Amino acid sequence: MSPRLLALWLKESIALSRDRHGLLALFIMPTIFILVMTMALRDAFTPGATIDAAYVIVDLDRSPHSQAMARRLDKAATFHRQADVADADTARQGILDRHHALALVLPKGFGERLLTPAGADGQATEPLQLLLDPTLSPALQLAFRNQVMAALGAVRADELTQRAGKLFGLPLVPGKSADKDWPDEIHSVAVRSDQSARLPSSVQQNVPAWLIFAMFFVVIPVSSIFIIERQQGTLQRLRAIGVPFRLILAGKLLPFFVLNQVQAFAMVLVGMFVVPLFGSEALEMPATLPLLINWWLVAAAVSLAAVAWALLIASLARTSEQATIVGGVGNILMGAIGGIMVPKFVMPAGMQAIAELSPMAWGLEGFHSVMLRHAGFAELLPPIGKLLAFAILSLLAAIWLNHRALTNRS
Amino acid sequence: MLSIDSVSYRYRAAAHPALSDVSLSVPAGGVYGLLGPNGAGKTTLISLLAGLLPSSTGSIFLNGRPLAEARTANPRAIALVPQDYAFYPMLSVSENLRFFGGALGLGGGELKARVDTAIAFARLEQVVGKRAEQLSGGLRRRLNLAIGLLGRPQLLLLDEPTVGVDPQSRHFLLESIAALPAAGTTVIYTSHYMEEVEAICQRIAIIDQGRVLVEGTLDDILHSPEPVLELHLEQPMPAAIAARYQAIATTPLGYRLQLGSSAELPRLLDDLAAAGCAVRDLSLGQHNLEQVFMRLTQRSLRD
Numbered sequence: 016m017s018p019r020l021l022a023l024w025l026k027e028s029i030a031l032s033r034d035r036h037g038l039l040a041l042f043i044m045p046t047i048f049i050l051v052m053t054m055a056l057r058d059a060f061t062p063g064a065t066i067d068a069a070y071v072i073v074d075l076d077r078s079p080h081s082q083a084m085a086r087r088l089d090k091a092a093t094f095h096r097q098a099d100v101a102d103a104d105t106a107r108q109g110i111l112d113r114h115h116a117l118a119l120v121l122p123k124g125f126g127e128r129l130l131t132p133a134g135a136d137g138q139a140t141e142p143l144q145l146l147l148d149p150t151l152s153p154a155l156q157l158a159f160r161n162q163v164m165a166a167l168g169a170v171r172a173d174e175l176t177q178r179a180g181k182l183f184g185l186p187l188v189p190g191k192s193a194d195k196d197w198p199d200e201i202h203s204v205a206v207r208s209d210q211s212a213r214l215p216s217s218v219q220q221n222v223p224a225w226l227i228f229a230m231f232f233v234v235i236p237v238s239s240i241f242i243i244e245r246q247q248g249t250l251q252r253l254r255a256i257g258v259p260f261r262l263i264l265a266g267k268l269l270p271f272f273v274l275n276q277v278q279a280f281a282m283v284l285v286g287m288f289v290v291p292l293f294g295s296e297a298l299e300m301p302a303t304l305p306l307l308i309n310w311w312l313v314a315a316a317v318s319l320a321a322v323a324w325a326l327l328i329a330s331l332a333r334t335s336e337q338a339t340i341v342g343g344v345g346n347i348l349m350g351a352i353g354g355i356m357v358p359k360f361v362m363p364a365g366m367q368a369i370a371e372l373s374p375m376a377w378g379l380e381g382f383h384s385v386m387l388r389h390a391g392f393a394e395l396l397p398p399i400g401k402l403l404a405f406a407i408l409s410l411l412a413a414i415w416l417n418h419r420a421l422t423n424r425s
Numbered sequence: 426m427l428s429i430d431s432v433s434y435r436y437r438a439a440a441h442p443a444l445s446d447v448s449l450s451v452p453a454g455g456v457y458g459l460l461g462p463n464g465a466g467k468t469t470l471i472s473l474l475a476g477l478l479p480s481s482t483g484s485i486f487l488n489g490r491p492l493a494e495a496r497t498a499n500p501r502a503i504a505l506v507p508q509d510y511a512f513y514p515m516l517s518v519s520e521n522l523r524f525f526g527g528a529l530g531l532g533g534g535e536l537k538a539r540v541d542t543a544i545a546f547a548r549l550e551q552v553v554g555k556r557a558e559q560l561s562g563g564l565r566r567r568l569n570l571a572i573g574l575l576g577r578p579q580l581l582l583l584d585e586p587t588v589g590v591d592p593q594s595r596h597f598l599l600e601s602i603a604a605l606p607a608a609g610t611t612v613i614y615t616s617h618y619m620e621e622v623e624a625i626c627q628r629i630a631i632i633d634q635g636r637v638l639v640e641g642t643l644d645d646i647l648h649s650p651e652p653v654l655e656l657h658l659e660q661p662m663p664a665a666i667a668a669r670y671q672a673i674a675t676t677p678l679g680y681r682l683q684l685g686s687s688a689e690l691p692r693l694l695d696d697l698a699a700a701g702c703a704v705r706d707l708s709l710g711q712h713n714l715e716q717v718f719m720r721l722t723q724r725s726l727r728d
Binding site: 018019021022023025026029030033034243244246247248249251252253254255256257258 | 503505507509513520523582
C-alpha cells in the first residue's frame with residue numbers, strides 16, 4: 016500500500032471527523048426525513064390501509080346476527096371503530112362533537128328479518144341507518160357504505176349456509192360460529208408499464224430514498240475540504256512535491272465511500288428499529304446473503320456516483336458557498352425529479368420518463384429491484400451500470416476541470 | 426546549481442508574456458533574492474520551478490539535468506513554501522507534518538525523525554497538538570516553513586515567507602532561513618521587504634514585466650560607480666553651497682549631490698562646517714536596496 020495514499024486517506028478521515036456540521040447533515044437529516052416521511056406517507060402507500068375516520072355501531076337489536084355484523088366490520092379494519100353507543104341520539108351528538116364521523120344504526124329486528132326482503136311478508140323491514148358527518152370526504156362516505164353492504168352480504172351468506180345446512184340435515188358443530196371466511200380478501204397489485212410488481216410500503220420507499228439523498232450530500236464535506244485545499248495553496252504544494260491529481264482524487268474517494276457505507280448501515284438500522292417505535296412497520300431487508308450482497312452493490316454504486324459528483328461540484332465551485340448552493344440545489348432537483356420526495360409510481364407517465372434522467376432514480380430502482388422483486392445481479396446491471404458510468408464521467412470532468420484551471424492560471 | 430536560460434512563458438489568452446527571455450544562475454549554497462513589483466513574473470517563475478506550470482520556451486537545469494528529469498528522479502529535490510498557509514487548518518501541527526511527510530513518500534521511523542527535526546527547527550514543540558487554525562500568524566508561518574523542509578530539499582522556494590508576522594517571529598524566521606544553506610539547502614527567496622533581502626541574500630535578481638532588470642551579488646548591485654553622496658543635515662543647507670554642488674533635496678533635511686570625484690568630499694564638509702551646518706549622516710557611492718529597486722522599476726503604482 017502506497018504510504019502517500021495512506022497519508023491522504025488518513026488526512027481526509029481526520030478532517031471529516033472534525034466537520035461536525037457536515038456529519039450532522041449526513042446522519043441526522045436522513046433520519047428525520049425517514050421518520051417524518053414514513054409516517055406522513057404511511058397510508059398513501061398501502062391501498063386499503065386504515066383510514067383516520069372513526070365510526071360507532073348503535074346495536075339496537077343485540078342479536079347474534081347484529082354482533083356478527085359488527086365482527087365483519089371489525090375484520091375489514093379500514094375505519095376506526097369506537098366503543099358502541101346505546102342509541103342513535105348519542106351517536107348523532109358524537110358526530111356533532113366530532114368524536115366520530117360515522118355511525119351505523121342496526122335496527123331492532125335486524126337479525127330476525129335478515130333474510131326477509133322489505134314487505135315480503137306484509138310487514139315493513141326497518142332499514143339500517145347510516146349517520147354521517149357531512150364534511151367527511153364523499154369518497155370515504157361511499158367507501159364506508161360499501162363496506163357495510165359487503166359485511167351485510169357476508170352475514171346474509173353465513174345465515175343462508177347455516178339454514179341450508181339445517182334444511183339438508185348437515186351436521187353442525189355445536190357452539191361453532193356461523194361466520195365463514197369468504198374469499199373476499201383482495202390483494203392490490205400496481206400495474207405499471209414495464210411489469211407488475213408489489214408497491215413499496217412507506218418504509219420501503221423512504222429508507223432507500225432518503226439514504227440515496229443523504230449519500231449525495233457528501234458534496235458538502237467533500238467540497239469544503241477540497242476548496243480549502245485549492246484556496247490555501249495546499250493542492251499546489253502537493254503537486255510541487257510530485258503528488259499527481261489522480262492520487263489526490265483517489266485519496267478522497269475511499270474515506271467518503273466508507274462514510275456512505277456507514278450511512279447506509281445506520282439508515283437501515285433506523286428503518287428496522289426506530290421506524291417501528293413511531294407506529295409504522297419495520298423495514299425488512301433481504302433475508303439471503305446473495306440478495307444482501309446485491310443490495311450492497313447498489314449502495315456501493317450509489318456511493319461512487321455521489322462522491323464523484325461531489326468532486327465534480329467541488330472542482331466547479333470557487334467558494335464553499337457556491338458549492339453548498341450548487342451541490343444542495345442540484346441534489347434537491349435530482350431528488351425531486353428522481354422519485355425521492357414524490358414516489359415515481361404516483362407520477363404521470365411524462366414525469367416518470369423525466370425521472371429516468373436522475374441518478375437518484377437509478378439508485379432507487381436498484382434498491383427496489385432487490386427489496387421488492389428480489390432481483391438477481393443481471394437485473395441490477397442497468398441501474399448499477401448507469402450509476403458507474405455517471406461516476407466515471409463526473410471524475411473525468413473533475414480531472415479535466417482541474418487540468419484546465421492549472422494551464423489557465425494567471 | 427539552478428540555471429535558467431532564456432525562459433519565456435505566456436498564459437493562455439494573455440496579451441503579454443508573463444516571462445520574457447529570463448536567464449538567471451542560482452549557485453548552490455546561498456540565499457538568492459528574487460525581487461519585483463506585483464505582476465512582475467516572480468510567481469510565474471516560482472511556479473515553473475515548482476513544476477506547477479507546464480513547460481515553457483527556454484530551458485531550466487537543476488544540477489546539470491533538465492528540470493523535469495531532475496524532478497522525476499528526485500521529487501523531493503525542490504520544495505515550495507507558498508505565500509498562503511498551505512496546510513490543513515482542521516488538523517493539528519503534528520498531523521499536518523505527518524500528512525505532508527507521508528505525501529512525500531516517507532514512512533515509519535524516517536517519517537518520525539523528519540517530523541521531529543522539522544518541529545525542532547521551527548520551534549513548534551509547544552504547539553504540536555494544537556490545531557493549525559488556532560495558531561498565531563507567526564506560528565503558522567513557522568509551520569508553513571517546517572512542512573517545506575520535511576523532504577530535505579536541495580532547493581527551497583520561499584514566496585513571501587514573513588508576511589503578517591510580528592518582529593520577533595520575523596527575526597526568528599530570517600535567522601532560520603539564513604542558516605539553511607549551511608545544512609545543504611539552497612533558497613530562492615521572494616519578498617517585498619527590502620531590508621530582509623539585504624539581510625540574508627547573497628545574490629539577487631530584480632525582475633519587472635517579465636524581464637530581468639538586474640542580476641548579481643548584492644554588494645555589486647548596491648555599489649554605485651558614480652560618487653553620489655546622500656547626506657542628512659541638522660539644519661537646511663545654505664543656498665550658496667546647494668547651488669555650488671547642485672544638491673537636490675530628497676527630504677526636508679536630506680540631500681543628494683553628484684560629486685566630481687570622491688576627493689571633493691573633504692572640501693564639501695569644510696564648507697558645511699564653516700556655514701555652521703552639522704552633518705547627521707552621509708553615504709558615498711552606496712545605495713540601499715530600496716533605492717535601487719525604485720530606480721529600476723520606476724515609481725509608478727502596479728496595481
